[in-house]
Amino acid sequence: MFTRAAARSLAAPSSRLFSSSAARLHKVAVLGAGGGIGQPLSLLLKSDPLVTSLSLYDIRGAPGVAADVSHVDTGSEVTGYAADQLDQALEGVKVVVIPAGVPRKPGMSRDDLFNTNASIVRDLAAAVARISPEAHILVISNPVNSTVPIVAGTLEKAGVFDPRRVFGVTTLDVVRARRFLSEAVGTSPKNTGVTVVGGHSGPTIVPLLSQTEWGKQVTGESWKKLVHRIQFGGDEVVKAKDGAGSATLSMAYAGANFTNHLLRGLSGEKGVIAPTFVKNPLYADQGIDFFSSPVELGVNGVEKIHPIGTISADEQALLDACLPELKKNIEKGKAFVA
Numbered sequence: 001m002f003t004r005a006a007a008r009s010l011a012a013p014s015s016r017l018f019s020s021s022a023a024r025l026h027k028v029a030v031l032g033a034g035g036g037i038g039q040p041l042s043l044l045l046k047s048d049p050l051v052t053s054l055s056l057y058d059i060r061g062a063p064g065v066a067a068d069v070s071h072v073d074t075g076s077e078v079t080g081y082a083a084d085q086l087d088q089a090l091e092g093v094k095v096v097v098i099p100a101g102v103p104r105k106p107g108m109s110r111d112d113l114f115n116t117n118a119s120i121v122r123d124l125a126a127a128v129a130r131i132s133p134e135a136h137i138l139v140i141s142n143p144v145n146s147t148v149p150i151v152a153g154t155l156e157k158a159g160v161f162d163p164r165r166v167f168g169v170t171t172l173d174v175v176r177a178r179r180f181l182s183e184a185v186g187t188s189p190k191n192t193g194v195t196v197v198g199g200h201s202g203p204t205i206v207p208l209l210s211q212t213e214w215g216k217q218v219t220g221e222s223w224k225k226l227v228h229r230i231q232f233g234g235d236e237v238v239k240a241k242d243g244a245g246s247a248t249l250s251m252a253y254a255g256a257n258f259t260n261h262l263l264r265g266l267s268g269e270k271g272v273i274a275p276t277f278v279k280n281p282l283y284a285d286q287g288i289d290f291f292s293s294p295v296e297l298g299v300n301g302v303e304k305i306h307p308i309g310t311i312s313a314d315e316q317a318l319l320d321a322c323l324p325e326l327k328k329n330i331e332k333g334k335a336f337v338a
């Protein structure tokens with residue numbers, strides 16, 4: 001289960017950022033570094049002492065972002081790569097974070113992004129398979145429920161898929177759940193752990209509020225409203241940005257946080273647990289072989305997938321609504337690669 005200690009560490013990346021563990025070399029690439037997420041994410045990764053080298057790639061603007069970020073006074077080297085330099089950008093990388101692709105506008109679902117983003121993600125994954133087949137890939141581009149199976153399928157076709165090394169970044173759902181629950185019950189988000197399982201879109205986002213002492217305090221209509229806000233927090237931002245895109249700054253925070261967790265696991269730290277959307281046996285017997293649940297991260301990536309634990313009848317109903325939608329999204333991604 002997602003322990004309270006692990007929950008606390010998820011909310012406190014900055015305190016961890018400067019308490020380095022093992023001195024390993026971690027070259028991290030950001031593909032889509034010139035974008036709304038890519039730029040602040042690159043800045044946050046430059047501040048992470050576990051990142052020793054940062055490789056920034058985009059079809060436009062990455063060398064400029066790299067020049068800017070490289071002046072920040074931390075130890076890592078930063079290099080920017082132009083559109084025709086993808087292969088160079090991927091040389092020797094340990095971790096590849098992918099926020100490349102188009103964001104939503106009001107009125108769109110994440111699935112509406114599929115037609116554009118599926119091929120972007122597939123082509124980037126194919127390049128990773130060729131140049132750095134042992135890299136860990138963190139997928140941010142939406143729709144995550146489909147883009148992760150696309151990345152996995154692309155690596156599989158290239159003969160280099162290792163389920164321990166492909167992750168859908170669902171951390172923003174956890175970040176929102178902690179923030180919104182802490183607002184509702186008057187606690188500090190740092191002490192308000194929440195496990196969120198399932199996928200990353202509306203009804204596939206399943207917060208397990210009953211598993212915490214604070215979450216249990218929220219019942220009836222308040223529970224329904226809180227769950228709705230966690231599931232549809234992305235829409236709140238899309239609406240407020242009014243055509244200028246979706247969450248970028250909170251996503252960069254969440255993406256840097258999850259990357260830090262992975263790097264800590266890769267560095268040999270024990271007990272690093274975070275929910276993430278991975279190849280997952282929990283519901284595989286129902287044809288759902290990707291699922292987000294608390295995952296222990298270790299020197300090889302996914303070390304152990306934890307079960308979701310005891311849930312309430314209301315949460316079971318959320319899960320029942322999640323699974324068929326998730327299955328459809330996963331199958332769509334797989335069919336695209338096939």
Ligand SMILES: NC(=O)c1ccc[n+]([C@@H]2O[C@H](COP(=O)([O-])OP(=O)(O)OC[C@H]3O[C@@H](n4cnc5c(N)ncnc54)[C@H](O)[C@@H]3O)[C@@H](O)[C@H]2O)c1
Nearest residue numbers: 032034035036037058059100101102103140141142172251
């Ligand atoms: N997982 C999550 O929780 C989460 C949260 C927020 C946004 N997102 C998703 O992240 C993606 C990016 O959002 P954004 O707001 O940064 O968009 P953006 O348009 O601001 O930036 C996207 C960047 O990707 C680049 N790009 C496009 N094709 C590329 C390619 N083939 N190779 C490299 N770079 C390429 C663009 O040039 C651009 O700089 C969207 O799909 C969005 O839906 C996911």
Ligand SMILES: O=C(O)C[C@H](O)C(=O)O
Nearest residue numbers: 104142233234235246247
């Ligand atoms: O809502 C979006 O489209 C972006 C992202 O998935 C989010 O949850 O903010």
